[in-house]
Amino acid sequence: MGVRRRIGGFVLKVNPILCDGFGHCVELAPDLVRLDEWGYPIISPTPVPLSNLAALESARYAVRGCPRQALAIERVADVQS
């Protein structure tokens, strides 16, 4: 009861078939996403701890802001924080 502990982590995943390289995600989650030379997002596959609220928040922004709905947040059980 009481405090819900945030264990585990998340990765932001892009569906490369849907993604059209508009690049909004970089602006919304600059710490998680960078662009390749053709304008498509490169997202680190290493999970981010859920306790990193700022990162989680920006990932949510990116998911909502993607015009192609190509992004998703995937929960991962274990991460080293």
Add this chain to the structure above:
Amino acid sequence: MIDATSLPRVLAAASGRPLSLAEHDDVFGLARPVPAFLEELEASGLTGRGGAAFPTFRKAKLLRDQRGHSKFVVVNAMEGEPAAHKDRTLLAANPHLVLDGAEYLAAAIGAKHIVVAVSRDNPATVNHLSHAIHERERRTLRGAKFELHTPPWRYVAGEESALVHWLDDNESLPQYRPRRPHILRIGHAPVLLDNAETCAQVGLIARYGGQWFRSIGTTTSPGSTLVSVSGAVTRPTVMEVALGTPLRTVLAAAGADTDPQAVLLGGYGGAWLDGRNIDVPYANESLGSLDATVGAGIIIVLPRGACGLAETTRIARWMANESARQCGPCAFGLPAIADDLQRLTLDARDATAAHDRLLERCGVVEGRGACRHPDGVVRLVRSALRVFADHVEEHASGIPCAAARSTRHFAAVPALEREEELVWE
């Protein structure tokens, strides 16, 4: 019955024309129901012969545990690799063995439909299969029903999600699968997809058992496998060899150059192996330490004096053109990689910069497509830079070799089609 230690197995009694059903029953014995089939499959240790070498039993079990009354077994005879001829050779010899295997798998997972998929650009194989399926229809067996499907030939059309996409919706485009293992589906029906040769091996395991299968090959890679040998050979050949046979022995048996500069193993998404290493046993556990795999059984022999970089460039260019162009990193990255390779090979002034760009772009593209097509190209290119390292230096120091401009080629690469000519449906 086929003797446990003799070869060929899946190519037994191959005679230049497909065995009829009656002849097939004579050679291999009747395909009786086998109650402990999955146990035998597990004991056999058979791995997929389509490239990924995934344990066939684990895939079958995953599908058996799926709910749904209308499951599919799909036999992948697409053979997208231009240097591969094994599936068509097998189907021109023992089509019923492949169909037997598919029937056993269907019975084991509870599938009602068996789809055999072969490219329509390969009419001889289409004929053999439709004839064989027709022959079986006269048998009064209650079991899964066979259907023959003929998607267009494209390199990625044989990729499992692309093939299932075509069967489901007439487009040979791979699908995005964020989580593995992913259950492929036609409509709502779960699909078990296996390569044609894998099915033929299953047909033997069901008849003779897992221990019989393991009596040749190595402990980790049991059994036999089909190889397609081309390049510096007297004649391109398909042979059945025991896994773990020294590569040199395989080359000698195929009538190939046994003192080659290098050998391309696996396929166009495979890796080059230095000619100095051809005494390695031909099995994944041994090839792995040299960053190569058996893959789809392709062996392309590159003689001394030929330019491995030029060969790799031609392959990479064609592979880039075969991208389904659904994913940015594949659609733009592969042509960029092919351009870099071409500069490295032919343009001395830009060679050093091209080399560094190549390594960087390989890292950028890897793992970012919906399917593994770009990863295969990255693997091929990295292996070329490693195996032909001395040669890379020569090109980079401003002396492109004469062979790079030669018109004599060793890897069979189809003519490039223009983008608007590529057929996907």
